[in-house]
Amino acid sequence: xxxxxxxxxxxxxxxxxxxxxxxxxxxxxxxxxxxxxxxxxxxxxxxxxxxxxxxxxxxxxxxxxxxxxxxxxxxxxxxxxxxxxxxxxxxxxxxxxxxxxxxxxxxxxxxxxxxxxxxxxxxxxxxxxxxxxxxxxxxxxxxxxxxxxxxxxxxxxxxxxxxxxxxxxxxxxxxxxxxxxxxxxxxxxxxxxxxxxxxxxxxxxxxxxxxxxxxxxxxxxxxxxxxxxxxxxxxxxxxxxxxxxxxxxxxxxxxxxxxxxxxxxxxxxxxxxxxxxxxxxxxxxxxxxxxxxxxxxxxxxxxxxxxxxxxxxxxxxxxxxxxxxxxxxxxxxxxxxxxxxxxxxxxxxxxxxxxxxxx
Numbered sequence: 001x002x003x004x005x006x007x008x009x010x011x012x013x014x015x016x017x018x019x020x021x022x023x024x025x026x027x028x029x030x031x032x033x034x035x036x037x038x039x040x041x042x043x044x045x046x047x048x049x050x051x052x053x054x055x056x057x058x059x060x061x062x063x064x065x066x067x068x069x070x071x072x073x074x075x076x077x078x079x080x081x082x083x084x085x086x087x088x089x090x091x092x093x094x095x096x097x098x099x100x101x102x103x104x105x106x107x108x109x110x111x112x113x114x115x116x117x118x119x120x121x122x123x124x125x126x127x128x129x130x131x132x133x134x135x136x137x138x139x140x141x142x143x144x145x146x147x148x149x150x151x152x153x154x155x156x157x158x159x160x161x162x163x164x165x166x167x168x169x170x171x172x173x174x175x176x177x178x179x180x181x182x183x184x185x186x187x188x189x190x191x192x193x194x195x196x197x198x199x200x201x202x203x204x205x206x207x208x209x210x211x212x213x214x215x216x217x218x219x220x221x222x223x224x225x226x227x228x229x230x231x232x233x234x235x236x237x238x239x240x241x242x243x244x245x246x247x248x249x250x251x252x253x254x255x256x257x258x259x260x261x262x263x264x265x266x267x268x269x270x271x272x273x274x275x276x277x278x279x280x281x282x283x284x285x286x287x288x289x290x291x292x293x294x295x296x297x298x299x300x301x302x303x304x305x306x307x308x309x310x311x312x313x314x315x316x317x318x319x320x321x322x323x324x325x326x327x328x329x330x331x332x333x334x335x336x337x338x339x340x341x342x343x344x345x346x347x348x349x350x351x352x353x354x355x356x357x358x359x
Contacts (some may be wrong), residue, residue, distance in 0.1 A: 012356045013067035013137025014328055023331055025258040026065050028133055030141045031126075034267050038086050038147045040094065046071030046160035046323075047334055047347040049191065050277055054123050054240060059279055063123055069135030069349070070096040070121045071163045073156040079264035083144045091156055093148040093311075094140060095163040096121055096301050098132060110113035110217045112145075113304045120164050126179070126313040136331065138356060148307050151315045161192060161346040163313060164301060169250060170310040171196045171302030172273045173204065177246050181205025186249035187227070187264060190217050193252040193275055195322060195345035200288040200310075201250075209246065211262070220344070224322070231260060244292075246270055256280040259296065263288045274298040321346060328354035 006184045015026035033039045051068040053059055072094040076086050081313040086092055100107050106114035119126060120140075122134030133140075141240030150159050173179055181204060188211045191241055198221070201208045209229040210221040221227045239261060247264050254276035262272055263284060270292065289296065302310065323346045326334050334347045 010139075011137050011139045014331060014356065015065035015067045015133070015136075016055040016062075017064050019055075022334065023055070023068075023136065023335075024306070027068060027357075028065075028067070029130075029141060031128060031130070033078045033080050033141060034081045034143075036144050037080045037141050038083060038092065038144050039075055039139045040072070040074040040092060040142060040147070041077050041352070042074040042135050042137060042140060043091075043350075043352040044067040044073045044157045044160045045349045045351055046164065046192075047331070047338060047349065048162075048164050049193075049208060049338065052335060052339055053254075057359075058294075059277075063124070063131065067124055067125050067133035067137050069137070070094070070164070071160045071348075072121075072135035072140065072308065072350075073150065073160050073163070074140070079141070079144075080131075083142060085145060085149065090151045093150055093159060093163045093307070094121065094135065094142050094146060095167070097309060098142050098146050099127060100145075104220040106288050107328070108128075110305050113301050113303055133306060136328065137324055137352065138351070146304060148304055148311065152313055154311070154315055155245060157323065157325055157348050157350070158321055159311065160348045161196065161267070161323060162311060163307060165192045165196045166314065166321070167302035167307045167310050168193055168275055168299070169200050170295075170313070172246075172299035172308070173200065174252070174306060175296075176248070176271060176273070177202055178271075183207070183247045184267075186207070186211050186231075186243060186246045187252070188212075188249055188262060188343070189252040189276070190221060190225075191252060191254075191341060192343075192346040194250070195225060196226075197250045197252065198227050199319050199321070200313075202226050203313070207243070211249070211265075225333075232358055234347040239265070248273060252276050254278060256282065259284045260288050262295070263294055266292060266294050268292050269294070269330075271295045273292065273295055295302055303331070325347045327352050328356055
């Protein structure tokens, strides 16, 4: 036997080592480009609130070292022989998922995000038994099924937050038949997902009410994001006046909160759609839903198909996301600010323009 040792493909990312959630440079190996794989150089990666949950082990399921990041936009470096949809040099996106079983009903219906064997882009185990690592890294290798084409002419840093926050809002509106113009929608919580909610609902022609806990974001909600109305949830008389007025509420609050005040804002057959990852039980009394045939439901990101549909919609409507671009050496500070909700409205890490290791 020859003694040729194949050198492994390595990359460098920023990883959390423990539940302190502090990220620092970490070198790890990537698989070689398989027949169906796309090898990607990461240009930008958005920071999502669920990255915080994961690096801090809020859900009790974190494995370290962990490289977070699942709103990835980058450039194709290499494709496997079976890959026809993508070419070297093209700009592509990767979201929250990098694998699924392909056989179950959700997979067969092109809603692979509901596959019970789905593989997350980080803090999971890939089919080769190796841990998956996310987009706060120089490069990634992803199966072509989970790579999306970015429409020509869209700014890559603008696209990053669409790959999770954007499609998270778009998917339930599409699925529940809430796309017709003239509907009245509520957006509860004005963070990364909430700001996308306002933009997408307005672009669909909806009347949009932002519901928040204080007056703090009123000016920007109405003037910068174009919401029609701003409701402070602690203002009892305004809340009462707004009762029975909304077709749906996109609830983006990622911590425990009462549901009843918001259920009372919904019309007959209105829907409260939960989007925030909350690990404590929520409460309501049954007449609150019975007496208006109201629904409390949830929705989880969106499919690759919906992501591509949403990107086309975003481009066609000429929308833009409000982001703050940071370098990797600022990422711990950015995560700290995100925890305090101090960002308008999504951080995007300029990975390509960052020095990931001290030379």
